[in-house]
Amino acid sequence: MAVNLISNYLRTTRYDSGISLYLHTNPLLMKPKIGFIFLFLLLSFYGLAQAPKKTLRTKFSDEKFTIDGVLDEKAWATADTATDFVMIEPDNGKLEEPTRKSVVKVVYSNEALYVGAIMYDSQPETILRELTIRDDFATADHFGVILNGFNDGQQDFRFFVSAAGVQQDCVYTDASGEDFSWDAIWESDVKITDFGWVAEFKIPYAALRFPPNAKQTWGINFYREVKTIRFQYTWNLIDNKIGTEANQAGILEGIENIKTPTRLFFIPYSSFYLNTNNTQKTNGELKGGMDIKYGINDAFTLDAILIPDFGQTKFDNVVLNLGPFEQTFNENRPFFTEGTEMFSKGDLLYSRRIGGTPILQENLGPNEEVVERPVAVNLYNAMKVSGRTDKGLGVGILNALTQRMFSDIRNTVTGETRKELVEPLTNYNLMVLDQRFRKNSSVSLINTNVTREGHFRDANVTALLFDLNTRENTFNLSGDYKISTIKRPEARDLTGYNTSLFFGETSGNYRFGIGGQYVSTFFDINDLGVNFQTHYHSLYANASYRILNPTKRFNTFSLFVNGYSEFDNRTGRVQQFNLRYNVNIVDKKNDYYGFGMSARPVKVYDFYEARTEFDTRFLTLPETFNVFAYISTNYNRPFAIDFNPSFTYLNEEGRRSYYVQLAPRYRFSNKFSMVWDYSYGFQNNNIGYTGQNDVLGDIYMGRRDVTTHTLSITGKYSINHNITINLTTRYYWSYALYNRYYSLNSDGSLTNLGADAFDADQNFNTWNCDLNFSWWFAPGSQINILYRNNAFLFDRSDFNIDTRSNFGRVLSANSLDHILSVSVRYFVDYNSLRKK
Structure with a gap:
């Protein structure tokens, strides 16, 4: 999209859409014709004249x-x-x-x-x-x-x-x-x-x-x-x-006759944390460390962190996850967010893997229990080198080393305690070579590697990417080939691959694109990246229209049509099939509107909900139809509002889902503003996994009503452009009430087990509150004072679904933590030191 510059300035959840019409063909038949290649090469050298x-x-x-x-x-x-x-x-x-x-x-x-x-x-x-x-x-x-x-x-x-x-x-x-x-x-x-x-x-x-x-x-x-x-x-x-x-x-x-300066910067920091809750004494902790930035030459920069401290990063928006895949979170740690353009190529890096949760489970003996399990893995250090030569060769290297982590285990009879390893010493490495040419095209080679100390799983992924654009940036041809190898200590190595191809027009009023992808059964990048689905192939296509200049009624108008089809490699069954269109409008008053619909006109077969690795059992999902809309009024006004409703019909008796978001905001002055954001979601007669019998091999599903409320309040008061006070709160409440249970059959059908076969009801509450004082007291130097409290509440079986009761319980829960932290970071420029 040209003018990414503009869309980023409007950083206001304006629903940037890239919606397409999807058709299915076997991607193995997607071999480009000679004429197509000739046309693309011709277009590479000839195009519209640029001013x-x-x-x-x-x-x-x-x-x-x-x-x-x-x-x-x-x-x-x-x-x-x-x-x-x-x-x-x-x-x-x-x-x-x-x-x-x-x-x-x-x-x-x-x-x-x-x-x-x-x-x-x-x-x-x-x-x-x-x-x-x-x-x-x-x-x-x-x-x-x-x-x-x-x-x-x-x-x-x-x-x-x-x-x-x-x-x-x-x-x-x-x-x-x-x-x-x-x-x-x-x-x-x-x-x-x-x-x-x-x-x-x-x-x-x-x-x-x-x-x-x-x-x-x-x-x-x-x-x-x-x-x-x-x-x-x-x-x-x-x-x-x-x-x-x-x-x-x-x-x-x-x-x-200017000289490139020595780019050497030191950012030492010191942090103090005061922690307390209702179940333990108040304790304090002092931390310190340093970030280093060094310009190796005119093009390349080294970033390193010694004894990292991420205690003041933004909290994660945790949800009740009833699906088959893990919840992923945004990266909020500065080292892993700054200057990562090179490392994002190929989508092979999910940096939250580094310093995430331990990978091993405890082996408990008779009468043993886990007293304390680490919630995150500590980082020894991390470094990255990135830059690009004057010949267009970009190089990126990222390396991180994490500590061994242990759980505390106690024998409930004898009282003896022991420690068990739940995370070995681990080295994470990512290397990127990206050769750009003609100022708008590139070919990239990427490798990720995870090596664990001892007799544990190791992983390696290599990818080749290409992104080719015509000289005038009117057409694009892009694709990749990725291969993964998992080394398992007690079993054979697993190798898988993932390949895709896309061609599209990227300029003008009318644009289109078509692409395909093939993913093998054992493709796995989850040691340093994220991939949820395997063993499928897909084809997708898109078409769009937009006005390039305002009309009498609209400042901008765009129409997108797309679709997506996905097939299981092993059985040939349809995993996904979606058709969708939507319209986005900005009127002459700079209010934003949008609406659209999507449909799944055929039954599809979910091979992941059964939670069985390398198994072909599936859950049959019905046809669906969804309509949605949004309104976002001009934020220039002191009062503005976002409103986003949607409704989904599923072709099963009594099965529907609803969602609505309402987010008013008010700017009291240039210094003070607040945003109130509430969303409500309801899924009626939703169906999903509840458990399995490993001895019999049975898999159980449950039909449930899922209700979700989310309330966020953010506020900002700026004393001046260097000193701000920010408030961020979030209350999330979701519960699932099951009304019937089933056994999943091999043909995707369900055998009714009745309403009392299991008791899988769940009630989940989380509360987060951050109050932050930030002062940039010198260039690159900052003082942060953060007060944080948070809690969660999780119930199974009988529980009260009253709003006041749940909100009150989570705020009074014994797990409500209070943290007060003060962090000071000071920027030191080597050139300034040398002058002094």
Whole structure:
């Protein structure tokens, strides 16, 4: 999608859709025709003409700059200007209005690049400037500079500041979009004036990457967003008919004889934790460690953590999981989120595996019980090296070492205790080689390896990927081949593979795509990645239409149609078959609307719900029909609301499901805002696994009503752009009431066992509350004070389903934990130390 830049600025759950019409064919028959290959190669060299790039020339200055939002240094007066910005959203290609003219100047010194921007506005009192935490665009005007020191269309470093002075920065690639987990050390300030507002940047060369050439030619672009009307502009046009952004920057010339600085940064930290609950005494714990960042050369960077501390990371949104697959969580640990674009290729890394839960179960003897089992594996250290040469070769290496972990086991008769190993010493390694060419295509080789100390399971996965785009980014051909090997100490090794192919048009009003995938039975990447399903092949296709410029009624309008078919390799039965379409609209008031429907017009066969490895038993699932819609009003207004209802009909008597989400938000001022988010889900007569008899080989299913309530409240108060107080709470309650049980037959049918055969009712409550004070007291240096309390409550059999009762019980439960933590991180630049 061209203009990923824009979609990320609207970071507001706007339901980005990529929906397709799916057809089925055996993917083994999907051999490309010679004519198709010839056409693709032809298109690779010929395409639509692209507009010439704008050029800006900068000048050197040894003047001392004060970054204050006032462009009063002498160098600004003689600097060349970048003007004539062009709209990218909503009316792509339209010149900026004279009343909102933008003027940008660039000056450089021996140590940094300086950017001064004047944004004229005939109504400066309407400039929106909400205060937020870093990297949150919220409701504010923005200005940004986009830099590529190699001018190769491969990787941008993007720096933004809001009219309230809040910084945002990210690394961008066309393959992965914007990665806002990357934080650089740079300076900025803004001033609101009687003619608009002014932004001033100082971007040290240590925050950038560029070759050691005497004369530099960089890729550069400037971005402006007028939030009141949601108009977005760039200096060099980002054409939304082209499916890429990085190749559409302008040119910066004039930088000469600068030296790449030593990029060596130390971030020592110290943390103190005070823990208490109703069942144990209060205890304190002091931790300390250090992060190191080192620029090996102009292109490659080493990141390392010594004695890591992730105690203040965001809590996980745990749910009642009744399905056959584990619940996965977002990565919130900074080391594993920063600059991971290279490591995400091939979807072979699920970094929560590193330092996750122990993999081994305790072997209990007579009269033994587990007194304490570690909930997570401790990390000794981790490091990553990543970068890209001037020839386009990207290299990424990630390595982590985790500790041995033990459970405490006690004999209930003798009182004796012992420890048992539940996690061996383990090394995790990931290597990526990614060769880019013609600025928009790549071929990648990836390897992941997990090695455990002793006589335990080891794993290795290798993948070859290709992503080919025509010269004008109008068509894409991509695919992969992955092979996994699991070494098991007591059994034979298992080898599996996964391969896919996709072709599609990626530009213009009308777009389409078609692809297929084949996954063998023993394909397994779960030691360092995630794959839930195996032994299937699939074919999918999509078609879409969008307007590229506003109409009288709509700012944007898009229609997506898609479908997906999936077949079990062993039996040929249909595992999935879905058809779906949806429409997304942004009206002239910048309110968002969407609606659509999906259908599964045939019965399908679920080979995973039975929870039997390498077995062909399945559960038959009925035809379904689903309708959904959403409304999201303009967040520029102090009061806005999101509303998302859906309804699903299943072709079985009395089987339905409902879901609704309601999320109002109110901005009391530029400093204070709150969001209330409530969702309700109900599945009537849902059916799923309840257990099995290992001796008889019987598998049991249960018919159940599943009800889920989720309430989240978030609030933000910003004292200024460096100091914020944030509140995040979440109460989740889900329960399943079973009304009938069955035995699963080999043909997918069910034998009724009655309502009293088992008692599988479940009631699950979780509560989380984080109150955080954050102060960026110096560049890259932060103090965090976090108060956290959390609890969970899980009932089987008889329980009360009254809302007040459950909420009260979870808050008064003995497991309610209270944690107060203070963390101080200080950024040290080696260059500053050397000067001193």
